[in-house]
Amino acid sequence: MTDTTPDTESSSPGAGQHLGWALVLICVAQLMVVLDGTIANIAIPFISTDLEIDEANRTWIVTGYALAFGGLLLLGGRLGDLYGRRRLFMTGLILFAVASGLGGLATNEAMLIGSRALQGAGAAMAAPAALALITTTFPAGPSRNRAFAVYAAMSGVGAAVGLILGGWLTGLDPELGWRLTFLINTPIGLAAALLAPRFLAESEPHPGEMDVPGAITATLGLLGVVYGITRAGEDGWGDTWTIASLGSGLVLxxxxxxxxxxxxxxLLPFRVFLNRTRASSFVAMFLAPAAMFAMFYFLSQYIQLVMGYSPLHAGVAFLPFCFGIMAAAAIGSNLINHVDPRFLAGVGTLMAAGGLFGFSRLPYDDTFPLGHTEASYWTDLLPFILVMSFGMGMTFIPLTLTAVHHLRTEDSGIGSGVLNTMQQVGGALGLSILATVFTTVLNNRQDDVAAAGASGTNPGDPAAIASQLFTEGATHAFLVGALMMLAASVIVWVFLDVKHAELATDGPEGVHVG
Known part of the structure; x- marks a missing residue:
């Protein structure tokens, strides 16, 4: 039997240092995986021009990654349980690094989009293994709580870092900068993979227990659902391919x-969901990222389209979010040792809902002729960016802990895979719903503008019209996002009943927690 207890848990003088390096490797991997979902966003116009990608296919630069990532997460989590989590972690990082290099060197559309899909496949291997490795590397109690806090912070910071880094690299050189957004991952990913055997112990493998029919139906089903949700955000819920993809995905x-x-x-033991606290954590983590992704999606466009910020300045505008979520992680990792997760996550979700409600109050002109009205960054955006960052930090840390707490050792990978799947699919579904809200408001108001013009009423300057209509649509989307976060808060307050003292213990899974 393979020894599953890493040297890093020993009482030797270097144990703490080894644990620190183990956490660095795991968090570097998580940061790369998360930021890659947004790092290319700002560079899309430059990529499209350089590789001659038309408007219809531009979204695949983002969708190709999200589709492979979300669709393969369950399979990636289970493969780690069966064949060794460190092995899958290293394999995923190497695949991710190589695919990033191919993307940076892409000479045509097919090569770029194919590399993005490969990146997603690598991420789907590395992400569940990374979370499971925290459970098996760090002893229960304050040490593991701090590790989960840093990991959760990376999950929240990654999207903002992606926007900042993407804007900076693209701004260095419009022709070369977009390639750097991919190439930067290659040396980092390879270095992390090579160092993994030194600081991370391997888990016990269980080869021969692969559920092939389950793997096929789960992977194709998730791919169908994720693709259908993503397409719905672009072409509407009534689109033929949206309906066909969602329908076939659900059947599978x-x-x-x-x-x-x-x-x-x-592939997915149902016992993972039998624990009420864990199940409620999964559902809450399905809803919370949906609202957070909406903030990045709509607010990054608002800052550029309405406020006129450059790509780099738009990225820097989210820098306070990074500081806020890191501060929340530090505070939360200490509080979780003394306060029950229900109170931390409950207050966190309420704070995040308040931040989204604040964004829903962005000023706009809804009377003809439409004038140019925009918010002040310092009074209308920054306070709510900070509230949102603290709220998400306080939410992610306890929910990440409770979602994987008291899982059987052989289920750690799949439990982590389920948590990551909930985040990815929930984010895609939430963004599609909010995009539908945005589009509906936008279309209705455009009809009003057209009617006003036809009746001889001056609707206003075209630039002012565009910015005000965008703001009105975005504020409605933010309001729906706030309601989603409130729903997550209700679930946390009602069902998350594990006590903080129990998080400091390890042991076999029990149906009752608390």
Whole structure:
């Protein structure tokens, strides 16, 4: 039997240093995986021009990554349980690094989008393994709580860092900068993979227990659902391919559920969901990222389109979010040792809902002729960016802990895979719903503008019209996002009943927690 207890947990003088380096490796991997979802966003216009990618296919620069990442997460989590989490962590990082290099050297559209899909596949291997490795590397109690806090902070900071880094690299050289957004991952990813055996212990493998029918139906089902949700955000929920993709994805997931109830070694053991605290953590983590992604998506465009910020300045505008979530992580990692997760996550979700409600109050002119009205960054944006960052930090830390707490050792990878899947699919679904709200408001107001013009009423300057309509649509989306976060808060307050003292213990999974 392979020894699953790492040297880093020993009482030797270098143990603390080894734990520190282990956490650095895990968090570097998580940061790369998360920031890659947004780092290319600001560079999309330059990529499209350089590689001659038309408007219809531009979204695949982002969607190709999200689709592979979200669709393969469950499979990646289970492969780590079966064949060794460190091995999958290293394999995922190497694949991610190589794919990033291919993207940076891409000479045509197919090569770039193919590399983005490969990046997503690598991320789907590395992300669940990274979270599971924290559980198996750090002893229960303050040490593990701090590690989870830093990991959770990386999950929240990554998207903002991606915007900042993408804006900076693109600004260095419009022709070369977009390539650097990919190439920067290659040396970092390879170095982290090579150092992993030195600081991370391998888990016990269970080869021969692979549920092939479950793997096929789960992967294809998730791909169908993620693609359908993503397409809905672009082409609407009534689009033929949206309906077909969602329908086939759901049918395959139902088939997956039937298969899992009958096989000896299921890809996704249903016992993972039998714990009420864990199940409620999964649901809350399905809703919370949806609202956070909406903030980045709409606010980054608002800052550029309405306020006129450059890409780099738009990225820097989110820098306070990074500081806020890191501060919340430091505070939360100490409080979780003395305060029950329900109170931390409950207050965090309420704060995040308040931040989103603040964004829903951005000023705009809704009377004809439409004038140019914009918010002040210092009074209308910054306070709510900080409130949102503290709220998300206080939310991610306890929910990450409770989602994987008391999992069986052999289920750590799949439990982490489920948590990551909830975040990715929830974010995609939430963003699609909010994009639909935004588009509906925008279309209705455009009809009003057209009617005003036809009746001889001056609707206003075209630039002012565009900025005010965008703001009105975005504020409605932010309001719906706030309601999503409130729903997550209700789930936390009602169902998350584990006590903080229990998080300091390890042991076999029990159905009752608290």
């Amino acid at each position: 997931l139902v088939a997956f559920g039937v298969i899992e109830s009958r096989v000896a070694h299921p």
